[in-house]
Amino acid sequence: MANSSPLGIFDSGIGGLTVFRSIVEQLPGYDYLYLGDNGRAPYGNRSFATIHQYTWECVQWMFKQGCPLVILACNTASAKALRTIQQQDLSAQHADKRVLGVIRPTAEVIGNYTQSRNIGVLGTKGTVQSGSYLLEIEHFFPELKVYQQACPLWVPLIENGEYDKPGADHYVQLYLDQLRKQSADIDTILLACTHYPLLQEKIKAHLPANVNVVAQGGIVAASLVDYLKRHPEMETRLSKAGTRTFYTTIDDTAEFNHHASLFFGEEVKSESVDVSVGCE
Template sequence: MMLSGSPIGVFDSGIGGLTVFRSIVAQLPGYDYIYLGDNGRAPYGNRSFNTIHQYTWECVQWMFKQGCPLVILACNTASAKALRTIQQQDLPQSIYADRRVLGVIRPTAEVIGSYTKSKNIGVLGTKGTVQSCSYLLEIEHFFPELAVYQQACPLWVPLIENGEYDKPGADYYVQLYLDKLMQQSVDIDTILLACTHYPLLQDKIKAHLPANINVVAQGDIVAASLAGYLHRHPEIKQNISENGSRIFYTTIDDTPEFDHHASQFFADEVKSSYVDVKEGC
């Protein structure tokens, strides 16, 4: 059954996008929202371009069927490997041509240059995000003077998804990938967490770095960008309902497990419902 109202949809391959959703709700609390985590098929980071596009488009269409006029891909991998195809091919050829889908990479690239003094930036992300080179291309567009170094961290998302991010064992893997990144340039003074899961490791990351290095998460950046987008596009804004509701869905049938971990990411109690996105409404 389609929900009443017209909420903003927030999508992620799992629970990491809740760090972005938390910031969006903090900055724009009046709107209705639904969150969908595709936990049943997570993680996306090591999957092929075609698979990520297929899964993401299925989830986006499901959110459209719930009445969402706007969907935010709060997932760097989906933003890197599926967003452009959805915007340029899928939407125009579908019954949802009037809907909008936005990602997290471009808003971050638009402002990341303001965080660095040395003009050397490190990007930590999933294998899929790093291999796409999306950040290299987008940052080059806005800040061609910056040197950007990337490092994939394939073991971080499994650590976080399994609730091990705050355990002593996580320190080894945090240090492992930070060392690989910093070996690329001693001049890096800003590190972008280009995966919405990674803010859960932010304290450990900072503890393994010199104090002068900025560690930048995306939540507040994406939230501010969304506020600006709605201001510039009143034709979208007027179609979004404003009752302050938040509804959570997951594609894994163990909803208590999802709720437990999701509540830590969202910094508030989460009660979710299971959904099979292939079945639609």
């Protein structure tokens, strides 16, 4: 990677691979580096300070591998760490680098999916408690009514490969019922966690046919395409040899590779890394 400047994709685990897949579909010729912090996942129940520390360590490690631009393909990291990284960390240490998240691009378009103007947001406890979606959606679509529901058991189910098992249906139904009890007018549900698309078919099966279920991958990918068009100074820095490298912070790369391949849609071979080594 010494002569490469890949586009970095970060997630607390493997969920970000659903976004990565969509980005590759729209921008296939670029070099990519994916990092999953599986060794410290899930992030959802951790404090703001801890999530910022973990995310910034991973971002710095990706910078050291040559990434000039990193996408936080993780809603919890975007909600709890992105602003501090953008407003403080980058200007102090890496003014020539950029870090983008997934919440703002989603908030910019989510209002286009609803007729009733009532939407539900399903996310981790950290994302929901941050209030980030409420603030961002209010900015772009002040007329929308937004209802949130934390789904703390979904990420562990997915990370452990249980998302397609019959036992997952109970927990899918549980959180959907809690969300829909808040309003009978919800006609659009946002999967505000990049892990949740693996449960999308089960989620749809437990909802009326007229309720839209919106995943973020295509939205974030389209936003990135637009960003690179508007920032040619960054686009020209990204190398374009079509390479994809995968890293994880757990020792068992075989387990990561197995689950990651299901998320990414093709075979994944990864290396294990210690992101804390050499971080400032």
